[in-house]
Amino acid sequence: MENPSFGKYLKQLREQKEVSINQLAEAAGISNSQISRIENGLRGVPKPATIRKLADALSVPYAEMMKQAGYLEHDASEEAAAGSPDWASSRDRRDFKKMLEEDGELMFDGIPLDEDDKRRIRDVLTGLFWEAKQMNKRKPPSTKGK
Template identity: 70%
Template sequence: MAEEFGNYLKQLRESKGLTINQLAALAGISGAQISRIENGLRGVPKPATLRKIAEATEVSYEELMGHAGYLTEAESSPEGPIPVWATSKDKRDFRQMLEDDGELMFDGIPLNKEDKQRIKDVLTGLFWEAKQMNKRTQPKHNPGKE
């Protein structure tokens, strides 16, 4: 998947007439990171990184999330991107995590919409990574061996 996404990103960047360094500057990430992604040497970027690339390339965030494997084609929800492997319980857990609509503040100052979205992107990525890791590490229950 990382190599496929890397090829997609390279084609996207070139179609926009951008060098690696230009894309890196626009997205606020390092040129080395862009290069590693394009060459399949780094895994698929996290949702927060994909949002930066989407804004820099003027491509929809959902399109990048789809190419990165976070979404099935055209899948999206009000809660944000949901991986194809997520169960209904996983989706419920995610909605519960985001339900608290309290005002987010930093150092006593309310956060603006852009900063709230950045935090949501990071939390979304971390939530789904943790869920996926948990699914890989949980021992399978074998009812005949209790």
């Protein structure tokens, strides 16, 4: 995913918070070289899980960082609130909504997850879902049976 302005946004945010690259790296649990490459535009937009770590380390809303990264729309429509990208069809949105609304109890190793854990899992799944959908839309049509 390409978004050259994300690196500038991250650097500006980090500097506003008066945090060094090394401090951010330690707080987020990612390498200082990775942060430097992101900020300098030498690396594409990080995956949602990395954005979550950066958002938590900088104490900024995850959704805002996801918007800046291009994973979420910037308008206030219901689709943006659900985190669907511009290219998603109504069928894609319905599939995603259905996946998130399945109401079984989430557990890990037999222990029910608390709301914070569920939110983090939902955030990661949101990014992965839309990334996979976008990749699937780019695949050339199958030539089977011709």
